[in-house]
Amino acid sequence: MVPTEINGEEVIPFQGVGKHKPTGRKYAPPIPTAIDYPDDGNKVIGTLKEALQKCGLKDGMTISTHHHLRNGDLVSNTIFDAAAEMGVKDLVWFPSASFPCHEPVIKYLEDGTVNRIEGSMNGPLGKFVSQGKMKGTAVLRSHGGRVQAIQDGEVKIDIAVLAAPSSDFFGNGNASSGPSACGVLGYATTDFMYADKVIVVTDNLVDFPNMPMEIQGNYVDFVVVIDKIGIPEKIVSGTTQITKSPDRLLIAELTAQFLQESEILKDGCYMQAGAGGTSLAIGHYIHQILKEKGWKSKLGFGGSTKYMVQMLEEGTMEHIMDAQAFDLDAVASIANNKNHHQFPVFNAYNHHSKGNLTSMMDIMILGATEVDVNFNGNVATHSDGYLLHGIGGWQNCLHAKNVILPIPLFRDRIPVIKDEVTTICGPGEMIDIIVTERGIAINPRRTDLIEKMKNSSLPVKTIEELKAEAEAICGPSQKPTISDEVVAAIKWVDGTVIDVVRKVID
């Protein structure tokens, strides 16, 4: 059951995959004129507060930020510090993701400075929402869904505050240099293109022209220079590490082997693997197979890590298309390797586009907190009902040709395969393979894969068998107590509402 009105605006319930077709037009931001901007191009202004004032910050406005500084972000909280100082109320914060470092925003949710957050919520904020403490209803979108919502005018950004590891006075920004270098700024693209006002915040003001201009100064109203925009060690890991857990390594090995036997892994394939320990391990095994066979992956889709960069450098991968860099090797590679491309989510994920990259991917390795016997997946809530994760690009990536979820059968006694997921984030028809340490389930819709694997020595089982196996080990679990009150809506890639999250009762 999903509502048809959220935060006072009408919404469309999920219609099925590929069913809802937009008939409207894209959002039309106001036309600016060069007359209103300084002739010498210098848009630097004293403080963020001053910039917010000049942008006309007032009650009820929507403020957007990107999450490239991850858990080291020092900018977002200060926006609301300034807003609180100014006595502005009922703001909507629209981050591309939030992190534990944003816990200070809770006090502004409590005192009414911020009405609600529309964006992926991690950790403390998710918990706050789950407990029904936020005034407005949270809206969770995938990365592509966020682009779609902005582009389609579903979310109108009044002010985008975009942290940039380097910027010139005109507002051309990028992430390849400066103390907070994080590689790319792809999550900010749609924000600056469509926001009414754009503020760039940097701790590294460089001479014009700052190249490459990932943030185009032609969209920027003000540039603010502060001491520090981020804590480097919390932005990117010095280096990402392959898991050392024997169970996860087993899952990774099974996954790689499955990909090889099913011939999904082939010369010239397009692949994506995340930055989690298991995903990295899968990447590593795939790399070995490619080398052995003398094959090449045509392109790898980031977030990138040193392992993917290694493939690029060793020639087992021709291109990396990257929306975020997870470690320092990846940041360096983006700056130096011309086959390592910055690829904004705008191009990669937006469903309201003339096609996008996700549907072209051969191999898509994703995670999930839960899956059910119909292969529906959940990434936002835990089985106890708490909203603790964002959707990220997960929904968007489900459009790949082969979606594989390597997941443990249970985590600390909590089974991962259920009769029904707590929150449906992705419809089962788009999820093809579940790989667990105790067996591999192929979606019955994929008769081609079932046929190919029929003589395999791999432990191919049905999903029901896997579920039963988990329950046999963990024992049946009780249902969490959840109220009827809706605290968050989960949007599908086309802007429709696929599910809601309800208040948890402790």
Next chain:
Amino acid sequence: MSPKIATAGNTGKKIRSDCFVTLELKDKGGIQIEQKSKVEVLYGKANIELCKDVLSFYGIENAQLTLDDKGAVSLIIAARIEAVVKQLIDTDKEYLLDFIEENKYFSEKDQLRFSRLYLPGNSPSMMLNAGIHDPNGIILDLEDSVAFDRKKEAQLVVRNALRGINFYGAERMVRINQFPMGLEDLKYLVPHNVHMLLVPKCEGAEQIKELEEKIVEIQKQHNIERPVLLMPIIESALGVEKSFEIATSSENVVALAIGLEDYTADLGTRRTNEAIESFYARTRIVNACKAASIQAIDSVFSDVGDMDALRENVKVSKGLGFEGMGCIHPRQIKVIHESFAPETVEIEKAKKIVNAFIDATERGLGVVSLGTKMIDPPVVKRAETTINLAINLGLISENWREDFLNEQAS
């Protein structure tokens, strides 16, 4: 029967700032003018008026005139029409446009002649902007750059150019033809404030005498007193041998130039970049000029694309004692000026010497000395020449000594 149709001028795709005129005399039908002009919208009417005026000046009442105009200014169109008229009717009358005020200046016997820019006498397009490149002199050439059958129309173009084109202070020179045609050229030049005549293939003093007699005759007709200066060009073995005689043939001969293409041909050898074959001729001419207290001017450097080679060439020339050189491309001018100009160390040294000389004179000393060194009079003279040249070239101010003394004091 005399011819009825005549043409003059140039046409074709590459021709600019010129025109081609065809005139056919008729027995009746009045004046018919057909114009095809690039600038018809802006100057079409003015052109027609001019055509009519020239024809009526010569009393022509029935004719077909075709003007194919590529943006020629009035004085060129007028010269072209006069040229066709004079092919068809016998007349001495000259159709003269105003002699512009800016052209009423004169040149001096010993003025600077580092550069002189050759301008083919029948190619108006190069003339209009010649002066802006700031050569010391421009040479309107009636000799080798004009085809034999175009000599007459070139005379008219050159005459009109002398009257109406502003050369911005450059010395106004004309290279006349070899005699006897060269003597015929004079009446188009002498009355029109030509400053200097270049006399080609000069081989003896008698040529200069013959020329001057003719010049004086024309000057008398026009009440002109100021003499026309002469620069004979030595272009043969005989000329080289006679160079001193030529240099001293008239007080109006202010310089000798050497023409190496013809000279090397005369020797039966080829002109090389090293120029060993002409070494004798060049030093001989320099010597003759210095003996006659006139300027020695070098031949042109023909590779217009190679400025470095030109610079080298000027250095050698300057080293031999030459004081100027011909140019066939405006871009050569600056390089030639820079290379003939005294170098900074040269000027600084000259300042010290001249200063010591003035100092000694003021104190009534007969001997000039710099430090512990005695300075000979010729050294002083050379230093004075250098200083004067530097002042002329704007390299130092006329009051250089004030600054010099201030510097010394501090």
Next chain:
Amino acid sequence: MGKKYANLVKNAVGRMVPTEVNGQTQVPFQGVGKHKPNARKYEPKISSCADFPEDGNKQVASLKEALIKAGLKDGMTITTHHHFRNGDLVANQIFDIAKELGVKGLRWVPSASFPCHEHLIQYLEDGTIHHIEGSMNGPLGRYASYGKMKGMGVLRSHGGRYQAIQDGELHIDITVIGAACADMFGNANGLFGPSASGLLGFALADSQYADKVIVVTDNMVPFPCSPWQIQGNYVDYTVQIDQVGVPEKIISGTTQITKSPDRLLLAEMTAQLCLEAGIIKDGFSFQSGAGGTSLAVGDYFAKIMREKNIKARFARGGSNKYLVDMLNEGLIEYILDGQTFDLDGVKSMGENPNHVWTSPFTSYNYHGKGNFAGLVDVVILGATEVDVNFNANVVTHSDGLLLHGIGGWQNCLFSKTVVLPIPLFRDRIPVILDEVTTLCGPGELIDVIVTERGIAINPKRKDLIEKLKDSNLPIKTIQELKEEAEKICGKPAKPEFDDELVAVIKWVDGTIIDSVKKVKS
């Protein structure tokens, strides 16, 4: 398309301009920096991935098929870019197909047209094309000048074209983007392949705002075509054809500095002026075109910079061998480039990360939050005419014929110092007049006129006049220069025009700054 034009009014520079053109209401020029848009950008239709092939393959068999699928019909607006310059083989084909399909009344909006598009005159005659809105060069300009085109010509600067598309003033039904290199998804660039011309910036607005986008290439590469100067996410169909351009007509093998002594002198004076005015200094920026004189100016800049050990922070293209040499020598740090004029330019853009491709959006769009052109310290531009009020013309000749486009000229006028090195006269035609035939740029934006016979500084630029007061350069008033030209050439007659208008000139903000009258034939 409505009336060709109607309702003449006098605009802020005293020119009579229509307030209705081709059925659309127009705003007369209000003065520099006066007209502010009070509207929103154009809102293109939202598309859905559900309507596009999952494997990303948007390739169709032929341009004709693509045009049919894109719904080509009577009265539509078709746009193209001009990166193939006089070697373009795409635009003519579009209208050959339209003719074959019997479609009528099209509006063609190229970012510029070239003599190779003379082929299209037949379609203007037979009604396939109703009119052209775009810079017209040569034969098409001549055709329009004589009043033969059914609709009004509308000339815009490169930035003005972006502005018009962005603001929805110019709605595009179908854009056909010829690309030197593309993939089946529609990612495209101008860097690689036989028709390489460097970039595709002039097609950017078209790709973002057109209803349907067709990418045509003769060099289809495996996905991903990188860099994607045109983003496949905006593209509906891709087409492979034999040849999109004639390489030797797209770019010169190498551009050459002028050999004309007069132009070299102009260039030298211009560089000297910039030096004496204190413009050439460490960290400065400049833009100088690819014409012979402009190249020479750049070359003299290089000489000065080498001598004085000065480095420029950036130079704006169009790039060429000489600019690339300066980049490689370290005399300039960045080239921000809108188009490449020779093979060295193309190669450098493909290889040197400091040789950056830009678009009319970043460089020129006046309806942006500032643009790059305004940040350039000195820009060297040309003009067909200038008047005693420093107003300038780049589109018509003094005889009234419309023979050139505006290009980025108007946009560049916003640079800090605008210098126009121009001869005092060309083939007897004086360049400085009492009043320009067509006013393309207001005098208040033009700072210095350099001619071979003297330099005129706009009286508004007191700072420059002060800086150059002891200069040896021949500083004169513009009036003096005008008189000098007239003395040499004679005073020109006023050309006669028909009262009928054939084209309007847009200012960078979308208002009409002047109109072009029909030439009496």
